[in-house]
Amino acid sequence: MRTIVALLCLLVGLQSARSDDFTVGVEAINFYPIYDGTSVQYRGYGRDVLDRFAIKYGHRFQYVVLPVRRLYRNFFTTDELDFKFPDNPLWQRDMRKDSVITYSDTVYQALEGLFVLPANRDKSLAQLAAIATVRGFDAWPYKTEIAKGVIQLQFANTQESLLALARHGRVGGIFYEESALNWYQRMNDVPHSDKLVLNKRMPHYRPQFFLSTRTQPQVIVQFNQFLQDEAAFLQRLKNQYGLSHAPTPSF
Structure with missing residues (x-):
């Protein structure tokens, strides 16, 4: 009898442990220092935030790196992923309209817009002729012009390959994120004359990056508390990753 009770306790303990093991769907792109899903290990500010939270609350996160389109499909149509990072209710709205999704408070606020070579600083969208972004992303500030064929x-x-399109003149600009672009150009010693810069005359915005879930809203409650309690740590982490630097030069 004692053996049976012991086995039952062991099974309950294992089930409890498994309940704290979660999968986090992340993008297979390089947005370092915010996050990088192209290296051997998922890395960057986003991972450090999630890892710190997991340690504090006794969770274990397995990061599942997927191409952007497949990540959306798996998150919205299967139960393979407990969480998605980053996420935002404005992204791929058609895919999420039938889903009940819980979003965390802001993990990071980015700056996304059209980045151009200095030679293109005075050109209109029509004169730029073409722009580019990462496959699976949505250059929504320019949807109207794209739909009209402008x-x-x-x-x-x-x-x-995205940055090469702009540097080689195959597109007039790229829709991208400021911190990731600045880091890449700094680490690769891109000459000043070849550096892409944000053109604030064009539509741009500051999207918030959230942690989202369809199945684990109680963990989001914990995560929001963590973001409040660890505000000082998060600021130090941003400083460490150079995410508190001065804005990109603009026109």
Whole structure:
């Protein structure tokens, strides 16, 4: 009898442990220092935040790196992923309209817009002719112009190929994120004359990056408390990753 009771206790303990093991769907793109899903290990500010939270609350996160389109599909149509990071209710709205999704408070606020070479600083969207972004992303500030044929939208699979499109003149600009672009250009010693810069005359916005879930809203409650309690740590972490630097030069 004691053996049976012991086995039952063991099974309950294992079930409890499994309940704290979660999968987090992340993008297979390089947005470092915010996050990077192209390296051997998922890394960056986002991972450090999630890891710190997991340790504090006794969770274990397995990061599932997927191409952006597949990540959306798996998150919205299967139970393979407990969480998605980053997420925002404005992204791919058609896919999420029938889902009940819980979003965390803001993990990071980005700056996304159209980045151009200095030679293109005075050109209109029509004169730029074409812009590009990462495959699976949605250059929504320019949707009207794209739909009207004023400008063409192209896609690239990697950060390197995306930036190359602009530097080689194949597109007039790229829709991208400021911190990731600045880091890449700084680490690769891009000459000043070849650096892409944000053109604030064009539509741009500051999207919030959230942690989201369809199945674990109680963990989001914990995470929001963590974001409040660890505000000082999060600021130090941003400083460590250079996410508190001065804005990109603009026109």
